[in-house]
Amino acid sequence: MEILEKVTKSEYKYGFYTPLEADKVPPGLNEDIIRHISAKKNEPEWMTEWRLEAYRIWQTMQEPQWANIRYKKPDFQAISYYAAPKPKKQLNSLEEVDPELLKTFQKLGISIEEQKRLTGVAIDVVVDSVSVKTTFKEKLAELGIIFCSMSEAIREHGDLVRRYLGTVVPRTDNFYAALNSAVFSDGSFCYIPKGVRCPVELSTYFRINEAGTGQFERTLVVADEGSYVSYLEGCTAPMRDENQLHAAVVELIALEGAEIKYSTVQNWYPGDKDGNGGVFNFVTKRGLCERDSKISWTQVETGSAITWKYPSCILKGDNSVGEFYSVAVTNHHQQADTGTKMIHLGRNTRSTIISKGISAGRSQNSYRGLVKIGPRAINARNFSQCDSMLMGDQCGAHTFPYIEVENPTAKVEHEATTSKIGEDQIFYCNQRGIPTEEAINLIVNGFAKEVISQLPMEFAVEAQKLLAVSLEGSVG
Amino acid sequence: MLKIKNLHVSVDDTPILKGISLEIKKGEIHAIMGPNGSGKSTLSNVIAGKEDYQITQGTIEFEGKDLLELSAEERAHLGIFLSFQYPVEIPGVSVTNFIKTAINENRKAKGLEPMPAKELLKLIRERMELLNMDKSFLSRSLNEGFSGGEKKRNEIFQLSMLQPKLAILDETDSGLDIDALRIVAKGVNTLRTPENAFLIITHYQRLLEYIVPDFVHVLYNGKIVKTGSKDLALALEEKGYDWIKEEVAI
Ligand SMILES: Nc1ncnc2c1ncn2[C@@H]1O[C@H](COP(=O)(O)OP(=O)(O)OP(=O)(O)O)[C@@H](O)[C@H]1O
Ligand SMILES: [Mg+2]
Numbered sequence: 087m088e089i090l091e092k093v094t095k096s097e098y099k100y101g102f103y104t105p106l107e108a109d110k111v112p113p114g115l116n117e118d119i120i121r122h123i124s125a126k127k128n129e130p131e132w133m134t135e136w137r138l139e140a141y142r143i144w145q146t147m148q149e150p151q152w153a154n155i156r157y158k159k160p161d162f163q164a165i166s167y168y169a170a171p172k173p174k175k176q177l178n179s180l181e182e183v184d185p186e187l188l189k190t191f192q193k194l195g196i197s198i199e200e201q202k203r204l205t206g207v208a209i210d211v212v213v214d215s216v217s218v219k220t221t222f223k224e225k226l227a228e229l230g231i232i233f234c235s236m237s238e239a240i241r242e243h244g245d246l247v248r249r250y251l252g253t254v255v256p257r258t259d260n261f262y263a264a265l266n267s268a269v270f271s272d273g274s275f276c277y278i279p280k281g282v283r284c285p286v287e288l289s290t291y292f293r294i295n296e297a298g299t300g301q302f303e304r305t306l307v308v309a310d311e312g313s314y315v316s317y318l319e320g321c322t323a324p325m326r327d328e329n330q331l332h333a334a335v336v337e338l339i340a341l342e343g344a345e346i347k348y349s350t351v352q353n354w355y356p357g358d359k360d361g362n363g364g365v366f367n368f369v370t371k372r373g374l375c376e377r378d379s380k381i382s383w384t385q386v387e388t389g390s391a392i393t394w395k396y397p398s399c400i401l402k403g404d405n406s407v408g409e410f411y412s413v414a415v416t417n418h419h420q421q422a423d424t425g426t427k428m429i430h431l432g433r434n435t436r437s438t439i440i441s442k443g444i445s446a447g448r449s450q451n452s453y454r455g456l457v458k459i460g461p462r463a464i465n466a467r468n469f470s471q472c473d474s475m476l477m478g479d480q481c482g483a484h485t486f487p488y489i490e491v492e493n494p495t496a497k498v499e500h501e502a503t504t505s506k507i508g509e510d511q512i513f514y515c516n517q518r519g520i521p522t523e524e525a526i527n528l529i530v531n532g533f534a535k536e537v538i539s540q541l542p543m544e545f546a547v548e549a550q551k552l553l554a555v556s557l558e559g560s561v562g
Numbered sequence: 563m564l565k566i567k568n569l570h571v572s573v574d575d576t577p578i579l580k581g582i583s584l585e586i587k588k589g590e591i592h593a594i595m596g597p598n599g600s601g602k603s604t605l606s607n608v609i610a611g612k613e614d615y616q617i618t619q620g621t622i623e624f625e626g627k628d629l630l631e632l633s634a635e636e637r638a639h640l641g642i643f644l645s646f647q648y649p650v651e652i653p654g655v656s657v658t659n660f661i662k663t664a665i666n667e668n669r670k671a672k673g674l675e676p677m678p679a680k681e682l683l684k685l686i687r688e689r690m691e692l693l694n695m696d697k698s699f700l701s702r703s704l705n706e707g708f709s710g711g712e713k714k715r716n717e718i719f720q721l722s723m724l725q726p727k728l729a730i731l732d733e734t735d736s737g738l739d740i741d742a743l744r745i746v747a748k749g750v751n752t753l754r755t756p757e758n759a760f761l762i763i764t765h766y767q768r769l770l771e772y773i774v775p776d777f778v779h780v781l782y783n784g785k786i787v788k789t790g791s792k793d794l795a796l797a798l799e800e801k802g803y804d805w806i807k808e809e810v811a812i
Contacts, residue, residue, distance in 0.1 A: 514649070518664035519638035519724070520663055528660070531654070
């Protein structure tokens with residue numbers, strides 16, 4: 087097992103820190119802090135009240151215990167709940183972007199220029215909670231598409247936000263969703279009008295950047311009747327000693343006949359080889375499907391010390407479709423408990439779950455999924471496939487499929503496999519002249535292919551690179 | 563080209579190869595025959611650089627270089643190819659992607675740029691024709707769900723793409739039907755040049771009718787106990803191994 091040990095012991099390549107000036111509130115949480123955040127963001131009264139109500143709900147709640155993860159509980163009073171980068175003026179071109187930020191992107195090999203030129207992606211860059219850059223906005227506006235920061239949406243499109251915010255993930259949903267509702271600092275808002283096909287992939291890059299700053303992103307995507315949008319979310323975080331909490335909420339709403347494709351590449355700092363530091367990633371992502379609509383979640387999860395995340399679909403409308411494609415890689419001491427919930431309420435609703443877990447080092451990788459068929463969901467169909475791959479013999483892969491069927495016409499299929507990257511596979515590749523690092527890359531990407539192939543082209547290339555980096559690192 | 567001297571190999575302290583000496587010159591074809599468990603695959607694996615074997619004595623040289631100092635991929639870069647007795651499956655990796663990666667890694671090791679896509683496709687097409695293979699293979703996952711014979715043919719396809727200096731065929735004929743055997747033999751004969759060499763491991767002399775060896779060695783209990791011409795293969799097929807055991811008084 088020597089080869090595997092060597093290659094799985096390399097460290098996070100994206101650990102660097104960009105010194106941006108930040109405007110921060112003191113640590114701790116109380117109603118005054120929430121009012122302060124809300125005021126700083128020039129929010130209307132209803133929003134402030136909405137946050138305060140969420141805070142009151144949160145205070146009555148307990149942290150969830152059921153996930154297959156172990157960690158030291160964050161001290162919620164030690165976190166600073168708001169940080170905004172200093173440059174305040176509106177930016178119109180790349181030249182105006184903080185050069186430190188541009189350098190960061192260049193280190194990642196995904197410069198904005200390149201992205202813009204090569205991919206035609208409109209990028210809403212979020213650094214430490216506040217959007218500093220939005221592109222292609224005008225073009226999108228011609229089609230009536232709104233793509234902006236959540237703060238801006240609250241100010242400029244208050245009616246839409248007020249109508250949909252918290253309708254899919256209510257403030258009472260869970261501990262972290264309540265906390266997020268109280269303190270979310272920014273995020274993205276996207277609205278696609280009736281019958282419009284969004285011509286570009288909408289993309290946001292997140293980074294957690296300020297020591298001790300919790301990040302509470304809030305994303306809301308509304309696809310009106312018969313519209314289509316593909317949304318990309320990706321992130322990396324700088325190396326850090328103390329644990330960082332991230333508790334995002336993402337709500338998707340697909341109205342009648344609409345389709346939302348939501349893709350994520352998550353690569354936050356996972357902690358060092360010994361399990362120190364790393365991001366705690368407790369995310370609530372959920373989509374609501376009206377009649378004939380479709381929501382497709384695709385995620386490539388390689389980062390974070392702890393991931394707790396279940397992008398879900400509520401298939402409320404008849405004939406609606408939910409999909410979940412996931413690759414989760416854990417290495418060293420990482421722990422991931424991720425999966426999905428497919429809640430079939432309408433008739434002829436269909437869902438597909440493809441989950442690929444790759445565990446290396448001493449990590450623990452769990453799939454947890456719920457397929458629920460409600461009593462009205464005649465002819466509902468689900469197919470689930472959960473495959474685990476183990477590298478070495480000190481890691482763990484676990485599968486927790488829950489199935490609840492309340493309608494006898496439902497058809498639910500579940501398949502699961504566990505395999506090991508074999509020395510034989512690696513030797514076979516070596517014999518053909520392929521070095522071990524490249525061999526593991528090939529084998530792992532082959533294993534994850536069904537999921538990677540769901541990603542938009544340019545994202546897929548990056549995702550493949552990430553899988554390689556998180557498992558191989560700098561051997562040789 | 564290849565010089566093996568007094569090679570002793572153990573697995574978990576059990577001796578498997580017990581003093582093998584073998585020299586293969588360029589342009590030559592050598593065949594190794596021997597009963598099950600005699601150490602044929604072990605010898606191929608050790609030449610190719612598989613770990614988990616203890617080399618307790620002896621040396622292997624390839625074109626003057628000490629092979630035992632090199633990793634498996636470095637040996638491959640020198641031009642050593644092993645057609646596996648049991649090729650492994652790699653799900654999700656297409657035959658095309660795999661061979662492309664292999665070719666480009668070999669080129670990289672020589673300081674060359676990746677092969678242009680057009681050239682690669684042309685070479686693939688030629689080789690598939692040579693081996694009567696169907697295009698549909700190219701997009702299938704490597705060896706996944708391949709029949710025994712298809713796996714073997716895919717090994718020879720890779721051989722023909724990589725054009726190694728020394729090709730070791732470990733029971734490539736086992737599992738091939740008569741037509742496939744002829745096609746594979748034709749492939750090997752086409753690839754044969756005065757500059758390369760083949761080491762063919764087989765249980766049956768039939769393959770050796772098509773690919774005529776210069777030498778036939780009998781491997782028995784970890785030793786080469788007899789070496790002869792292609793007639794030796796015929797004699798073995800007729801009489802089995804008992805007479806050899808008697809002759810060499812084991
Ligand atoms: N990794 C291993 N662990 C334990 N024993 C091994 C290992 N590899 C080989 N052996 C043993 O070494 C001996 C030689 O095996 P090898 O596979 O080289 O035989 P072979 O001549 O290729 O046989 P066959 O004709 O059946 O392919 C056998 O007894 C086998 O069980
Ligand atoms: Mg054998």
